[in-house]
Amino acid sequence: MAIEIKAPTFPESVADGTVATWHKKPGDAVKRDELIVDIETDKVVMEVLAEADGVLAEIVKNEGDTVLSSELLGTLSEGGAAVAAPAAAAAPAPAAAAAALAAAAEEAILSPAARKIAAENDLDRNAIPGTGKGGRVTKEDAVAAVEAKKAPAPAAKPVAPAAEAPIFAVGDRVEKRVPMTRLRAKIAERLVEAQSSMAMLTTYNEVNMKPIMDLRNKYKDLFEKKHNGVRLGFMSFFVKAATEALKRFPGVNASIDGNDIVYHGYSDVGVAVSSDRGLVVPVLRNAELMSLAEIEGTIASYGRKAKEGKLTIEEMTGGTFTISNGGVFGSLLSSPIVNPPQTAILGMHKIQERPMAVNGQVVILPMMYLALSYDHRLIDGKEAVSFLVAIKDLLEDPARLLLDV
Secondary structure (H helix, E strand, O other): OEEEEEOOOOOOOOOOEEEEEEOOOOOOEEOOOOEEEEEEOOOOEEEEEOOOOEEEEEEOOOOOOEEOOOOEEEEEEEOOOOOOOOOOOOOHHHHHHHHHHHHHHHHOOEOHHHHHHHHHOOOOHHHOOOOOHHHOEOHHHHHHHHHHHHOOOOOOOOOOOOOOOOOOOOOOOOOOOOOOOHHHHHHHHHHHHHHHHOOEEEEEEEEEOHHHHHHHHHHHHHHHHHOOOOOOOOHHHHHHHHHHHHHHOHHHHEEEEOOEEEEOOOOOEEEOEEEOOEEEOOEEOOHHHOOHHHHHHHHHHHHHHHHHOOOOHHHHOOOOEEEEEHHHHOOOOOOOOOOOOEOEEEEEOOEEEEEEEEOOEEEEEEEEEEEEEEEOOOOOHHHHHHHHHHHHHHHHOOHHHHHOO
């Protein structure tokens, strides 16, 4: 019986996708719920799983092809046997089937990213030690295996070129052309759109991080113990301060829809996260109702999912305000670009000790520059500056967050 392998049903915000990777070839044995093909959209990578045990009979859409929602990708022969080399005697057939099933079972403990790295670098999947849950081989395990393979013997076998970006020797004039991913292309499109369609302006301020750092150092161990390993970082304080400031300045939490202004009675805060595929912005829903532990735990979960390519479209859709932390990469000052249809974005930066004048005395304090980029069509300069000052005041005196003052 032939089973159709179809692309996922895309939400309204996603027009189409691209076939990123086929994990099986025609004739390969497939187990139920095993990953067959990855579909890349401009937001996330969506996995297509097998609906039943069988053999991949046909591939209709090849890697790189554009597919629409629920479009046919290929067919699966239910209950078939893997196509071996020229059929020999009937005796080895059970052994071949057992081997195919064993191989499929072994593949099941590899994450999609690890499986792709193993295939591209000709790694023995059985030889990669897994550090994930239940012995699952993670992307980091596969990368470590690649490095271990490269280190001992540079002059191994003259295999064809790897798909990874080459390391060019000094003086080389080699070029490598690779297609831009859909996510990277969409990011570029939206950034250009934002700059061309908005009256974008950025205002700056600085915040003394010492009160937050002292509070964090005092309670971080107790916090982690009480909340089952969730670590107390700085982002949760910024999210709470931002949600409080958004209540006071609702225009910063609004969006423009045609000739209408849409004011949101909730704070869905997007948190920019870097991944191998590019910048993604998962959303903290109703962040104004979340505790510090819930914020930190959710952000940590999003970070792990971003690395593994597991973020869902639902987790990345929407958002009324965004926070971007370039400080983790060492950025001292930058002007973030608003993510439309939102009207503002807060940029965090590196904490740098600087001499500051306090009560007529020079004191060395850990300072951070803050940047608020906003759409001047909706937000006036006074409102933007007051919003940023409110965040600064809340962070420099964290008790204000509890007292709502």
